[in-house]
Amino acid sequence: MRSVGALAIVMALSMLATGGIALAGEPKQGGILRIYHRDSPGSASIHEGATYSVNVPFMPVFNNLVIYKQDVAQNSMDSIVPDLAESWAWSADKKTLTFKLRQGVKWHDGKPFTSADVKCTFDMLMGKSPQKFRQNPRKAWYEQVNDVTTNGDFEVAFNLKRPQPSLLALLASGYTPVYPCHVSPAEMRTHPIGTGPFKFVEFKANESIKLTRNPDYFKKGLPHLDGIEFTIIPNRSTAILAFVAGKFDMTFPTEVSIPLLKDVKSQAPNAICEVEPNNVSTNIIVNSSNPPFDNLDIRRALALALDRKAFIQILFEGQGDIGGSMLPAPAGLWSMPKEMMEQIPGYGPDINANREEAKKLMQKAGYGPDKHLSVKVSTRNIPVYRDPAVILIDQLKSIYIDAELDVVETANWFPKVARKDYALGLNLTGNAVDDPDQSFYENYSCGSERNYTNYCNKDIEKLFDEQSVETDMTKRKKLVWEIDKKLQEDVARPIIFYARTGTCWQPYVKGITVMVNSSYNGYRYEDVWLDK
């Protein structure tokens, strides 16, 4: 009898314990999430921005039609979930994408959300609205959209010129929120109105950004936090020290460099830190319109001279990845297999053999030990640009190229690139969506505003379209690999490496997911909560 009693007590205790654990895992309501911000964004309008400095603080103010599931680290078609849309459907010819919209959703100023808002947003993005954005950096994303039509207040259709399955991926990006029709673009830059989990409170330039909980959020029970406060601290050392001292619950996402990460771990051993790729490639823009790089042999020699591992080892203590124009696996979905990549000139593991081949090409072009080629490597005057440029200059010495560093202030960098006033440029390219359509059309398509080198290959252009309409993922992947290989062989924009960066948060912060194949899509923060 006594043993039965003891067993009952043990069972009761264990049930309590299990219950306790379950309770401990339950999200708690309340609290303000304090994050430091790396700089003062130029405006609060995500559609007019081209940096995640805007997405991080303002994505929680908005909703998209669809969104990448915020607790899945790898963005893919499978992780896209409805947001302002309840559901979506493709027409049989794959040329119409129809969304059924949620009913009863309100903007933060109390006005109802309808399909007219969706139409307004995308008409503005396509440049078809009388209201204009001051800047519209992602207009090209909607190149294949003929128009957006509404059917009543809660249905909207995107009518395409040709099938483009990846339109859905673009719509799920943090860069694609739905804006209210009744608020002007100018107001959205200073006082954004959204439907999202957090309402905008204030944005003091160079000081802070404050958001507060939206009590009328259409997702019941969310968000868990009472608000989010971003303190703008441009000085990295101060910011990291403040995080270590507990002034902040979280660092600015993907902003902690590998050496600083060591400091954080040694001074705040309880902090949780993750190092992930951020889908930003460091690459070389080659001016192939003018001598000497109009000579394909010299461009190929340049590609063969690169020791990519050395870049990664020196700059990131080995924490980086080698790839083509698509983010390398396992984080990236579209990268070519390693065996295929190693066949591309300059990607083979034997650096000395590559450089011997490069020297032969240089000699063929008229250069050699007695006649070096003198060029300038231009780059922005920012460490993430400048540091790899210095290593590049050092590596070019091995193939008779004497390069000189030409640092350019940010204000002058793009005008310089646009007027082709450079020979070689060290550049960074961030991809908002891990999808070939975004990368290929934006960076390599003839006439694209971001195709800085004006690389134009009509044969590859056809392949871009071919992969873009392809609905079979396996077939599309093979096409993408073929394109990527050709782009690297053509030395269109030699990719040097993809960096990995760190994000840290205090152990009581729960529900943070660092996305591994984009730095632009994971900042809704509606699931984040504080366990304290």
Added chain:
Amino acid sequence: MFAYIVRRLALMLLTLFGISIVIFFLLRIVPGNIVDILFAAAGYVDPADKANLERQLGVDQPLVVQYLHWIGGLLHGDLGYSYVSEKPALDEILPRIPITARLAGLALLFSASVGIPLGVLSAVKQGSRLDYALRVVSLSGLSLPSFWLGLLILTASVAMFGEIPIFNPDPKTWGELFATYCIPAMAVGFRSSALTMRITRSSMLEVLRQDYIRTARAKGASDASVNFHHALKNAILPVITVVGIEAAFLIGGLIVTETVFNIPGVARFLVEAIRWRDYPIVQNLVMLIAVVVVLANFTVDMLYAVFDPRIRYSD
């Protein structure tokens, strides 16, 4: 004395007019404007959008028209709109002034209240261990860059107390208030106090060797009376000059200190505005700083007249 003041005031206005021209045209000489930066940040350029934006902001107008527009507005109290935040420039600048003013005032106070007494002490105890120690302190003050000192203070605070004295917009205790203003003020005022100490010391040493000091001692005046009443009063003029110049130079030190301690003051805001080529903010802020510097110099001139009657009478 009246003529002296009027002449100084007229000179002040002329200086400010000159500064307005210099800053306006210097800003335009720097390559790139706000539109270039906005498009550089976006990584693309649409010529039509660019032209439209330049027209909206008025940066496509002839420089003389832009200058007259700015000065006309300034004289009417209209400072224009920030290109970046699109808010009135006055609304952006005004809240930041008290923060920087407090910081600068405290730094000057620290500089004078530490530098002058220690300078006197060092001079009076010339050749002693204390003198050597104070000279080492003053030399280190002149050698340490304020950003490095600031970072050192922050690192030490975190390591020793687990706290970081960065800006707190809403200090609730005296301790928080001290951390918010006094520590950064000491960091930026340290260099200036070192300079004040050295100038006070050398000026005092010169005065202490004068005949009238010997006479004062012979009369039986106390050490305190000789040092502070007879000597310091005559040694203070170069010190006032240095403190006046330091008040002007302080803004340079504040840019760094405000960045390291994350203080949202005028100095850091100015750097950000220059980065964005936010002309209305930069022009008006520089004019504000120019007014402060010119006023500081005017005050120094007035103090000269107060402390040295020869200046008053000769003018």
